[in-house]
Amino acid sequence: MRTHPSVVAIVFLLAIGPGALTGIGATTALHFPAGDVHAPRAAVSPAATAPHPFAFVSNFEDHALDGWHAINGTASVVAVPNYHGEPSLSSTKGTTAFQTDIATRNFSLGNSALSFQADLDFGAGGVGIVGLFGPGNALVAFVGVSGTGAVGVVFAGSSLTSYANITTVPNGTAQPDGWVSLLANVYTSTAPNGSVVWLMDVFVDRTDVAAATGVSVPLAGTYRGAIIETLCYTMYYSNIVYTTNKIASAIPGYNNMDGYGQGSGLNVQLLPKYTTLSASMLLSNWSVPQADILSFQINAMNRIGATKNTCTGFYQLGVDLNPGGRIAPWFVPNNNCVAYYFNSNNTPRVGNGFVTPAGSHLTLKIIESSSTHTIVFQITDLAVTGANHTLTATIPYNGTPFYAAYTQMEWQPCCSKSPIGSYFFNGTLSRMTIVGGNVSAATPLNADYMIPYALDVPPSWCYEYYNVAVTGYDQVG
Numbered sequence: 001m002r003t004h005p006s007v008v009a010i011v012f013l014l015a016i017g018p019g020a021l022t023g024i025g026a027t028t029a030l031h032f033p034a035g036d037v038h039a040p041r042a043a044v045s046p047a048a049t050a051p052h053p054f055a056f057v058s059n060f061e062d063h064a065l066d067g068w069h070a071i072n073g074t075a076s077v078v079a080v081p082n083y084h085g086e087p088s089l090s091s092t093k094g095t096t097a098f099q100t101d102i103a104t105r106n107f108s109l110g111n112s113a114l115s116f117q118a119d120l121d122f123g124a125g126g127v128g129i130v131g132l133f134g135p136g137n138a139l140v141a142f143v144g145v146s147g148t149g150a151v152g153v154v155f156a157g158s159s160l161t162s163y164a165n166i167t168t169v170p171n172g173t174a175q176p177d178g179w180v181s182l183l184a185n186v187y188t189s190t191a192p193n194g195s196v197v198w199l200m201d202v203f204v205d206r207t208d209v210a211a212a213t214g215v216s217v218p219l220a221g222t223y224r225g226a227i228i229e230t231l232c233y234t235m236y237y238s239n240i241v242y243t244t245n246k247i248a249s250a251i252p253g254y255n256n257m258d259g260y261g262q263g264s265g266l267n268v269q270l271l272p273k274y275t276t277l278s279a280s281m282l283l284s285n286w287s288v289p290q291a292d293i294l295s296f297q298i299n300a301m302n303r304i305g306a307t308k309n310t311c312t313g314f315y316q317l318g319v320d321l322n323p324g325g326r327i328a329p330w331f332v333p334n335n336n337c338v339a340y341y342f343n344s345n346n347t348p349r350v351g352n353g354f355v356t357p358a359g360s361h362l363t364l365k366i367i368e369s370s371s372t373h374t375i376v377f378q379i380t381d382l383a384v385t386g387a388n389h390t391l392t393a394t395i396p397y398n399g400t401p402f403y404a405a406y407t408q409m410e411w412q413p414c415c416s417k418s419p420i421g422s423y424f425f426n427g428t429l430s431r432m433t434i435v436g437g438n439v440s441a442a443t444p445l446n447a448d449y450m451i452p453y454a455l456d457v458p459p460s461w462c463y464e465y466y467n468v469a470v471t472g473y474d475q476v477g
Contacts, residue, residue, distance in 0.1 A: 036292065036339040038316050038332045038338070038339045039337040040263070040264035040305070040314055041257060041259075041266075042455065051110060052110060052111055052244075053111075053245070054106045054242075055243040055244075055245065055268045055449075056105055056106045056226060056241070056242040056243065057240075057448050059086055059239060059240070060087040061086065061467070061469065063077045063079070065077060067103045068089065068102070071100050071101070072094065072097045073091075073092070073093070074099070075091045075099060075228075078236070081123070083464075084176065084465060084474065086467070087238065088121065088236040089238065090234065091235050092233070092234040092235075093126075093233060098230060098231050099229070099230040100137075100227065101229075102133055102225055102228075104224065104225035107224070109224070112187065113187040113244065114242065114244060115183070115184065115185050115244075115245060115247040115248065116130065116131070116184055116240075116242040116243070117182065117183040117184075117239070117240070117452065118181075118228075118237055119175070119180070119181050119182075120182060120235060120237055121235065122145045122146070122147030122169075123147065124178075125147045125148060125232075125233055126232055126233040126234050126235040127144065127145070127230070127231040128145060128229065128235030129145075129229050130143060130144070130237065131144075131226075132226065132227065133223070133226070134222035138159070140158060140217060140220045140222055141157075141198075142157065142227070143155075143182045144182075145169065147178075152180055153167075153168055154166055154167050156202045156212060157217070158216065158220070164212075164215075166202060166204075166212040166215075167212070169204065172459070173205040173206070173462075174459065174460055174462035174476050175205055180204060182202070182204060183203040183207065184203070185246060185247075185248060186223075187199060188221070198216075198219070198220035199214045199215060200214075201213045201248075203248045206458055206459040206461075207454040207457045208456040208458050226242050239464075239465040241451065241452060245262065245266045245267075246266065247453055247454060249455045251455065251456060253413065253414075255411065255412055255414075255456070256413065256455065256457060257411070258408065258452070258453065258454045258455065258461060258463045258477075259409060259463065260406060260450040260451065261299070261405050261451065262405075262406060262450075263299065263404030264299075264306070264308070267306060267404065268449075270303070270306055270307075271434060271439075271449070272439055274403075274434040274437045274439045275435070276365060276434065277433075277434055278364065278433050278434075278435075278442070279407070279472070280361065280362065280364070280429070281361070281429055281430075282359070282360075282427055283296075283319075283356070284359055285424075285425075286424060286426065286427075287423075288423045288424070288425075289323065289418040289422050289423070290323070290417055291326070292322070293320075293411060293412050293415060293423065294320065294321045294411050294412075294477075295320045295410050296318055296319055296408075296410075296475070297317060297318025297319070297407065297410070298316070298366070298407050298432075299315065299316045300315045300405050301313055301403065302400045303400055303403045311335055314332070314334075315331070315366055315377075316332035317329075317331045318331075319362070321425055322352060325357065325358065326353045326354060326355050327353050327354065327356050327360070328341060328343060328351050328353030329343070331393055333395045334397065342391040342393065355384075356384055359383070360383040362382070363380045364379050375395050376393070377392065401437040405432070405434065409461075409475050420458050420460070421460050425477050426476055427474075428474050429475065430467075430470040430473075431471055431472060432444065432445045432450070444468075446468055446471070450466045450471075461476065462475075
């Protein structure tokens with residue numbers, strides 16, 4: 001999470017409390033006149049402390065039902081229509097009954113907060129819902145869409161006799177034509193009389209603004225699993241995730257970011273301890289009005305950094321996407337969340353970086369070495385030669401190996417002179433692997449670990465789906 005010095009105090013009160021920051025081999029004052037501060041994504045979810053965390057990921061990439069089974073009618077996985085290339089579940093209402101599928105794989109009961117997301121194709125004029133079911137396979141919380149030609153209406157509630165229309169599907173978003181992205185957070189709250197109530201917040205194609213908050217879902221605590229139901233004509237469902245991690249967050253004024261993975265206090269599971277995180281980036285094209293505002297990055301965390309929302313044990317490696325076809329690579333060492341720029345002699349001073357052509361291919365590595373007591377940050381740009389081809393920085397380190405990882409694209413609202421819609425980036429992150437420590441060979445990070453999150457994401461962004469075949473995803477924003 002990147003923040004400029006003007007909001008440093010707020011970030012550190014949230015993350016680690018006040019105090020001095022430790023730089024590379026020196027204690028540094030809190031204020032960096034020309035520097036950036038990168039902090040972990042906000043761990044704001046009640047689900048972060050859920051007693052039985054879980055993740056159920058259904059992406060149909062194997063063209064199988066991924067844990068879904070029909071209790072009414074039949075459904076099948078089809079290649080067309082697809083969600084950005086990801087297959088979909090095709091579901092058609094029967095002549096006498098809704099087509100209904102449920103899933104319970106990986107689900108644990110008794111949690112006080114859940115999140116789910118799904119992308120639905122309503123282009124054929126269908127009506128479909130996704131949500132949670134309880135005893136007797138009855139709905140207890142859901143979000144749905146009703147398509148009428150090119151127009152869709154989103155509705156939500158606790159049952160088919162207790163719901164309300166909440167918004168129309170927005171136009172001009174980054175979603176493919178006919179598709180809508182539905183996200184929901186289901187959680188407990190305390191009513192004025194002291195009783196515990198279940199509520200749901202709903203997001204549609206964006207998370208910077210909620211489509212509805214505080215939707216009453218009184219029986220959501222009795223959930224038994226996930227449910228898909230087609231109420232009219234044919235619907236297609238894809239990119240489905242249910243988890244105790246909070247997927248959608250709206251925090252006014254916080255940095256906009258999205259990505260995949262776990263850590264910074266939001267964990268379903270820790271990874272086996274590892275020493276090297278690797279990834280590739282394809283920077284297809286970008287257009288930005290201001291430098292040092294939009295970035296793309298990977299994060300590795302030791303046990304403290306993984307389980308807490310703190311700058312300690314939290315290591316980032318990424319690039320700013322700057323005007324004029326320039327990128328400015330940087331890394332975040334330990335304890336202070338301050339970005340150090342390779343082109344500023346590994347200092348917090350912001351640099352303009354260097355020119356790289358559209359379609360540049362980068363490789364990134366964060367390496368922990370217990371034998372040398374160091375961490376090495378390395379970025380290689382395969383599209384350039386000379387001094388900027390490979391950039392490397394080494395810092396002293398006496399901590400543990402890494403236990404978590406996630407990725408993110410990020411925009412800074414505090415410092416941009418132009419609205420977020422003025423920034424465009426099209427790229428891909430792929431080949432996310434870990435190795436070392438208890439991981440004997442380079443191991444891809446699969447979709448069950450790489451859980452999505454979307455913090456203040458505008459409708460012009462889309463982080464598509466996590467593709468297991470390439471262990472990564474396409475990013476548009």
